[in-house]
Amino acid sequence: xxFIFLFLGVPYQLEQxxxxxxxxxxxxxxxxxxxxxxxxxxxDPSLKGGTLAGVPVKDGEQIxxxxxxxxxxxxxxxxxxxxxxxxxxxxPINTEDGSSISNELPSSPxxxxxxxxxxxxxxxxxxxxxxxxxxxxxxxxxxxxxVENYFKSSRLHFIGTWRNRYRKRFCHLPNExxxxxxxxxxxxxxxxxxxxxxxxxxxxxxxxxxxxxxELHDKPVAVCHSDNPKGTAEISSANYPAREYGVKxxxxxxxxxxxxxxxxxxxxxxxxxxxxxxxxxxxxxxHCNKVQAVSCDEAFVDITxxxxxxxxxxxxxxxxxxxxxxxxxxxxxxxxxxxxxxLATRTAKPDGQCYVPPERVDEYxxxxxxxxxxxxxxxxxxxxxxxxxxxCGQLRLISKDSLQKDFxxxxxxMLWNYSRGIDNRxxxxxxxxxxxxxxVNWGVRFKDLQDSQNFLLKLCEEVSLRxxxxxxxxxxxxxxxxKRRKDALEPIKYMGCxxxxxxxxxxx
DNA sequence: ATCCTCCCCTAC
DNA sequence: TAAGGTAGGGGAGGAT
Ligand SMILES: Nc1ccn([C@H]2C[C@H](O)[C@@H](COP(=O)(O)OP(=O)(O)OP(=O)(O)O)O2)c(=O)n1
Ligand SMILES: [Mg+2]
Ligand SMILES: [Mg+2]
Numbered sequence: 444x445x446f447i448f449l450f451l452g453v454p455y456q457l458e459q460x461x462x463x464x465x466x467x468x469x470x471x472x473x474x475x476x477x478x479x480x481x482x483x484x485x486x487d488p489s490l491k492g493g494t495l496a497g498v499p500v501k502d503g504e505q506i507x508x509x510x511x512x513x514x515x516x517x518x519x520x521x522x523x524x525x526x527x528x529x530x531x532x533x534x535p536i537n538t539e540d541g542s543s544i545s546n547e548l549p550s551s552p553x554x555x556x557x558x559x560x561x562x563x564x565x566x567x568x569x570x571x572x573x574x575x576x577x578x579x580x581x582x583x584x585x586x587x588x589x590v591e592n593y594f595k596s597s598r599l600h601f602i603g604t605w606r607n608r609y610r611k612r613f614c615h616l617p618n619e620x621x622x623x624x625x626x627x628x629x630x631x632x633x634x635x636x637x638x639x640x641x642x643x644x645x646x647x648x649x650x651x652x653x654x655x656x657x658e659l660h661d662k663p664v665a666v667c668h669s670d671n672p673k674g675t676a677e678i679s680s681a682n683y684p685a686r687e688y689g690v691k692x693x694x695x696x697x698x699x700x701x702x703x704x705x706x707x708x709x710x711x712x713x714x715x716x717x718x719x720x721x722x723x724x725x726x727x728x729x730h731c732n733k734v735q736a737v738s739c740d741e742a743f744v745d746i747t748x749x750x751x752x753x754x755x756x757x758x759x760x761x762x763x764x765x766x767x768x769x770x771x772x773x774x775x776x777x778x779x780x781x782x783x784x785x786l787a788t789r790t791a792k793p794d795g796q797c798y799v800p801p802e803r804v805d806e807y808x809x810x811x812x813x814x815x816x817x818x819x820x821x822x823x824x825x826x827x828x829x830x831x832x833x834x835c836g837q838l839r840l841i842s843k844d845s846l847q848k849d850f851x852x853x854x855x856x857m858l859w860n861y862s863r864g865i866d867n868r869x870x871x872x873x874x875x876x877x878x879x880x881x882x883v884n885w886g887v888r889f890k891d892l893q894d895s896q897n898f899l900l901k902l903c904e905e906v907s908l909r910x911x912x913x914x915x916x917x918x919x920x921x922x923x924x925x926k927r928r929k930d931a932l933e934p935i936k937y938m939g940c941x942x943x944x945x946x947x948x949x950x951x
Numbered sequence: 952a953t954c955c956t957c958c959c960c961t962a963c
Numbered sequence: 964t965a966a967g968g969t970a971g972g973g974g975a976g977g978a979t
Contacts, residue, residue: 580964592966593965595966596965597967599963603970667965668964668966671964675965676965677967692963739963817961818972819961821960822961854973876971882969919955919956921957939967945957945958
């Protein structure tokens with residue numbers, strides 16, 4: 444397991460750190476071999492008067508100690524105005540129930556890393572309560588419990604931590620996975636041909652909150668924290684009527700309102716998402732024990748060994764049961780591997796299903812935009828665009844050697860395989876965590892050193908809690924900090940971190 | 952060769 | 964006002 448601490452938003456604070464105290468700034472200054480007394484001092488309350496006096500040994504404290512022991516060398520760039528930071532722990536040592544087995548896992552590289560990020564947006568120079576235009580109420584300045592409250596309202600925190608909750612809830616299930624992988628030593632001799640179903644809820648966050656309002660189903664609806672037509676709150680999910688206007692996850696609510704004035708905004712209901720996700724997985728587990736969770740609204744099901752005559756009938760049954768138990772629609776893709784099943788789901792949406800038989804794979808991919816392939820995001824798409832490649836058919840014309848030369852060994856091979864519909868991954872259980880971390884990149888503003896220390900401490904405590912929850916210890920500790928870029932403007936997003944450079948240091 | 956650190960990229 | 968988290972894959976380049 445890893446631990447990650449994210450520290451976000453400290454404008455001019457880092458300057459102070461740099462000028463006055465070694466601490467964090469020292470930690471990052473390493474390049475010039477500053478001997479930071481201990482970069483992490485800032486994280487250790489005991490150094491500052493033992494705020495945690497009564498608390499039993501905390502992981503966070505241990506972490507701090509580690510850093511102390513190591514004379515971390517960090518230095519704050521002379522420019523000094525830090526903006527955000529992040530901390531994480533990687534390759535944890537599995538402690539199963541508290542007993543440390545660290546010595547027992549020689550074969551598995553156990554690392555424990557904690558990374559801390561520190562972000563800051565506004566960097567008004569002086570420290571007074573400036574806070575610039577955005578010196579809002581809800582920031583690390585005003586709220587001592589900011590981190591805790593923030594996580595309660597963060598959608599990304601919700602979906603980012605969902606997997607761990609799922610694992611705990613369904614760990615009792617027998618996983619008879621990997622029987623297949625064992626017998627797959629000779630992959631292609633499987634007489635049975637693999638069949639995968641990929642299931643994904645339609646506009647999940649919206650579907651759940653309007654599931655009892657049928658009259659809203661053909662009106663444009665989105666889930667967002669704010670309904671302010673000038674606001675920079677982000678749309679989390681938009682239903683399909685709203686998507687016709689161009690409303691989609693991630694855009695600002697003001698932009699959504701601009702292109703869709705009658706857009707109806709609903710608030711989040713995280714508890715309902717949790718409940719519906721449980722119902723969703725209950726249905727899947729009922730039909731098959733080879734279920735791989737992707738997220739709270741999405742999973743792969745390997746039905747190869749079910750002896751099902753018609754996978755489409757099964758998919759249809761699953762979708763029907765999901766709707767009957769949750770009141771929400773799901774779509775499904777059926778194909779011979781995970782890649783094609785996932786792509787098929789996209790075609791199937793909304794409220795549909797799609798089967799792509801092996802003989803149809805080539806034509807299915809021929810005109811498909813490369814951006815639709817999982818693993819190809821904005822950057823890769825742009826790079827390929829520069830080579831005049833925009834569809835899988837065009838990508839297929841490039842040799843594997845050439846792709847590997849341009850994009851690296853693994854990435855090149857992935858591109859070559861995916862453009863041909865080849866995917867050798869197996870549906871399986873989620874393996875043990877490799878890292879655990881926490882970060883905050885919104886609302887982070889410090890007016891003094893105390894603010895930043897408190898914030899970092901909270902982040903450490905959060906990571907400590909999560910490590911404990913996993914029954915695991917870390918081995919490598921990573922601290923990441925976001926620092927306001929030299930001439931960065933005010934963040935576009937309210938209370939955002941704006942244009943930052945990222946700094947990272949880790950110790951083992 | 953393999954590992955390690957410090958990133959970037961991606962997905963939900 | 965608004966809640967830009969979390970984790971894994973992988974590449975570059977250096978240490979071993
Ligand atoms: N940038 C994003 C992407 C997703 N989510 C949340 C809201 C989504 O409802 C949920 C599931 O993500 P999906 O990618 O499955 O998107 P939807 O379910 O909303 O729509 P679709 O019908 O395309 O699956 O995760 C989010 O908050 N922000
Ligand atoms: Mg979905
Ligand atoms: Mg999904």
